[in-house]
Amino acid sequence: MINYSLDQHIAIITWAMTSSPMNVLNDESIPQFEAALEQAFADESVKGIIITSAKPEFVAGADLKMILRNNDKDPAEMLKVSLGLNRVFRRMETSGKPVVAAMNGTALGGGYEICLACHHRIALSNPKAVIGLVEVTIGLLPGGGGTQRLPRMIGIQAALTLMLEGKKVGVPEALKLGMVDEVADSPADMMEKAKAWIAANPAPLRPWDSIDRKTGKIVGKENFKVPGGNVQSAVGAQTFGAGTAMLMEKTKGNYPAPLAIMACVYEGLQVNMDRAIMIEARYFVQVATSKVAKNMIQTLFLGMNEANKGVSRPKDVPKTDVKKLGILGNSPMVAELVSLSEQAGMEVVLLNDTTPGPDLTSLDLLIEAFSGSLTRSDVSAWPDNAVGIHSLWPLEKSQLVEIIVSQQTADSTLATAFDYVRKIRKTAIIVSDSPGFYLSRCAETYRAEGLAMLTEGVNPVLIDNGGKGAGMPTGPLASVEYLPALTSPAENQPTLDEVKTRLLYRQAIEAIRCLEENVVRTKLDADIGSILGWGFPAYTGGAVSFVDFVGLATFITTCDRLADAYGERFRPGTALRERAGQKSFD
């Protein structure tokens, strides 16, 4: 809930939501927040307003479920949500009463946009606190005035860097960058400073606002000079011309949100604040109703949360806690495992084949570490208390591992492995023992398709650029150790789009086969595994969600076309044929 109290003619609005673990902006909190503010604006005895939180964090951001709910609705619905919030924020700036953010902890996305809409920001010196406009990381843009207020405060270049990377910074860095105005040593000091600022600034005005001479109201100022240079300046030309190119180098045009952020700043900073908010709202609606935002929120945010909470873990087994761990083997991975496990507070015992080790029964978990490709199906030879854990990349680089189970694997064993993986802060998907498991099997199709094209005489540069252009981290041939002897490229080269299509479809159809064959058990595991496990592009939502990204009917038709043109490996299986009439894969 949002609490309202009065302290020496200062209204203190405290975020203390009970319906969610952290304070978030949603259908419940926004109206309450607005009501509290209106109460303070209406009360003539109130001289100023402090906004703070009763939780360790300030406000964590917008409720993404709310955004997802509106994703496929009429854009007008989403615009209402966006403008509703922005009306509240603009009121904070223009009511005439000073509003101060007492940022006791983390303020991200919409949470930081509340602070931006205040006249003054005081952050508590809290080492755990992070501050930033992180929307871009889930395919969105700061839609609560963030793209307009931050560049007006700290300059276009600095603000764009933060927003385009979705960068989170600690309090000292935020102060240095100008994202906050003051730092307080203690909660009491924070509140004192807030009150002092209100007393010293009874009628504050943001630099981008002015008082209309006729009405006396606060309105957006015309010809506001942006610190560091306006849009239409030499600096602006550099920022928006070369800046867009750098952005495109990263996104390859696959992610609409970063470009929309650039557009918001470019367009919004050429008009006054009131009109700028409308411009941002339109871009927000475009991005928030896009397939890419939906995919990224569903897979990378909500899906990841579910996966990490253990949606695939056996439900009946109580949570296990590995305290003492033995590691056997001499691969480079051993050092990584030791470091990760010790960081997570586990006692690690190193074992080797020759010297007698400790009593194995004292260990909660024994890991045998080895690297290289698996040439035999090891897991099925294991008894019921053994599982495999596999990562395609060095653990340090990999956010995700696959846990390999056989038919004999006991639920308790799987649960222990899952809990251990979570303890070393990796995401786990569960995969049945089969050649190549899930990650290697699908990743291999990417390379193989690249090689197939090479054999057909496709220009290798085009092949690798096709892979990268489709959003893969490297080209398919980049990781092939021994390329076959190059014949000269064929006369007729495929289009870039055709190369991209082949590379993405080939991986997607393999992932669907894995799902069909129960190698991977859920669509969510297949999607997350594809993005975090072998680098399938996030904008698609994952290798199986890719089907819905392009549309089920299109996917099947295109697979058949590719099968006819390049080989049966593209031919859709029963899982797809059975769904042919459906709207989506689910």
Add this chain to the structure above:
Amino acid sequence: MAEAFIYDAVRTPRGRGKSDGALHDVQPIQLLTTVLRELRDRNQLDTSLIDDVIMGCVTPIGEQGADIARTAALEAGYAESVAGVQLNRYCSSGLEAINMAGAYVMSGQVDAIVAGGVESMSRVPMGSDGGALFMNPQIVARHKIVPQGISADLIATKYGYSRQDVDTFAAESYRRAVEAQAENRFARTLVPIKDAIGITLLDYDEGVRPGTTTESLGKLKPAFAAMGQMGLDALALLKYAQFDTINHVHHAGNSSQIVDGAAGVLIGSTAFGEQSGLKPRARIKAFAIVGSEPTIMLTGPIPATHKVLKRAGMTISDIDLFEVNEAFAAIPLLFMEEFGVDHSQLNVNGGAIALGHPLGATGTIISATLIDELERSNKQFGLATLCIGGGMGIATIFERVN
């Protein structure tokens, strides 16, 4: 359809477009009024016979803003009835002005026009007018718009022009310009710029550097490599995915020079010539404008030339002389390769690499140079063409009639 004739052509010298250039303290309006006055005075023109003044200007802001054509007509003392219009088709503006004037005259709705262009690049910097094409993030991203230097290097990459190739071409441009200056070949068209007390500030093209060789050019560093590293190469290669890198071969010595200058030609109907007692020097035979792929941007002279030849019912071998604007050395190289034209027929007095490219005026200047050269060498047909920002090409065929 009526015919449109060129009766005379005048241009200023080109001063280096920097704060130490000879024309830096001359306002663009002064450059342009000098041209208009010279055209009037040496032809003893009754300016009330002129309908309009059409002037190309690529950065029409600041002191080049507010319709500099009409401003110049007034300031040059032309009859009050002479109108003025400024146009911008980037680097081709000076030729676009000629084509438009030609079209007006051919249509019979207009009798006489002064067409030309002006650009004081030392005073109003190129690009200082911004523009959605180069700044709007979504347009830049959607159409993969990169600076022209990157596009020129992309042409070199695509068509395989080495650093040696472009430097060799550039050195020859310098050699020819030096020779043309020594032989006074620009004398008929070039009018010196004088200051307010009558002292000559400049009477030759200032950027020509005698002694420039392939070897001396070989020492210069590529101008667009660093810029390319900042995402711009990558942006272009999103469209040109068959290449993994762009070969940066262009630099200050094999690209057009930034200069100050202005030019104008007198275009009119047969009746206008008779009434004014002037003999036509050339006929505007045909012209063409075309859009081309905007990322590589500068290949437009190829389709524009095909188009204009078709329109004129001619083939490439019917053309005696070519002026292909040397925005970057790769452009004339590509032109010669595509059409099988020998360098001995093309840019015979050097080009913008040695002489300079005052953006709004260049199209007029190269047309004037072409007509001068047709007369000097006693040839009949000349073709002028320029590559254009945003991906366009323009071409005009002139026929000597004098």
